[in-house]
């Protein structure tokens with residue numbers, strides 16, 4: 001997500017909506033091999049230090065299916081999530097993340113399962129115990145109203161927003177934890193998996209989701225479109241769009257398929273800016289990170305009337321207001337576009353192991369956004385500006401790779417603060433100063449290549465830096481990432497904070 005691009009509409013809605021995360025269940029210790037054969041409940045969360053209840057223990061997700069059906073007036077929906085998984089221990093029961101919504105049916109391997117709810121957890125007890133190593137499929141059907149964006153503030157929301165309606169448009173905004181307001185899922189990026197998303201909506205409207213459109217079926221007043229995401233998809237990056245838009249297609253660099261979902265009446269006015277910026281930004285990033293390194297075969301933009309900018313995988317969410325020729329000329333929209341595209345490497349392809357690792361998403365996105373927008377002199381000025389603010393911000397929010405939950409007014413929005421964005425970018429700049437341009441590029445290229453379509457965290461990054469450079473830079477990086485006082489900037493001993 002971009003730091004300063006939420007339109008007032010959604011910013012106000014978010015501010016009014018988010019109250020803080022309540023359901024926090026600690027993870028159980030990983031069972032020993034023998035204990036893993038004795039059926040026990042799976043852990044309620046992955047033990048994320050900021051969001052301990054997100055994700056679920058006892059199984060690995062292999063595939064997500066999400067089937068969404070919207071009522072003709074768009075005011076209600078049914079969501080069926082089908083999670084194919086692999087038990088990593090013998091399971092007497094296991095959890096999915098879910099909040100709000102009404103549960104209609106839960107099955108495991110096609111048989112009805114007992115279920116109960118506790119906080120933001122759905123506990124599922126299968127009719128038969130699951131053996132360690134067993135593959136299983138859990139299907140959960142829920143129903144819920146679609147939130148009206150105008151009344152989002154009335155919600156007792158404990159997480160990010162989820163799915164909402166704005167006139168005849170539907171959009172979701174999940175980062176970091178809104179997806180389990182929509183359907184029952186393992187709502188943590190460490191449990192990402194390939195996904196199939198089906199959207200059934202009134203035929204008068206169009207629909208889009210992550211991945212590639214693989215089937216369209218019209219059945220009277222309703223049309224179903226199915227989208228396949230072969231790359232693993234974190235639930236925070238789910239894209240669901242329904243509205244009066246048209247989808248235009250383009251050929252991007254070396255065969256990357258581009259698509260833009262644009263409001264019918266403004267498509268012609270928006271296309272030239274995207275045609276000019278998107279292929280150029282992909283080439284720019286490949287120039288730094290390796291020719292042919294872009295992690296996807298398809299990329300695009302979903303233009304929304306509501307606002308916000310979010311790196312929803314393979315189909316970024318950008319506000320219509322930010323896509324006009326005027327916005328590109330005056331608001332620096334091309335940098336926002338570039339920021340969201342860089343997330344396809346940092347955050348989407350290489351996903352954070354825990355939410356405290358999100359500086360690796362946002363720090364990189366801000367770093368490449370700066371490189372894109374500035375020449376060398378301006379870049380240095382802009383980093384120095386950020387360095388000056390660092391100590392005050394670190395005191396407030398805590399270390400870059402270990403932000404304090406209590407520092408966030410809306411705890412559900414942790415770790416999205418200054419340190420994750422600017423602190424992360426400062427650390428990367430400091431590393432480049434320390435190792436030089438050539439080694440820095442080798443680090444960056446190795447990072448996105450070795451962890452492509454994977455999950456990696458701060459410790460993985462520190463190890464990789466050591467291996468690529470042949471130097472022990474652990475103490476240097478940890479002094480940047482785990483301290484509340486900013487270290488001296490290599491090469492700029494005169495900089496003060």
Ligand SMILES: [Zn+2]
Nearest residue numbers: 001002362365
């Ligand atoms: Zn971002």
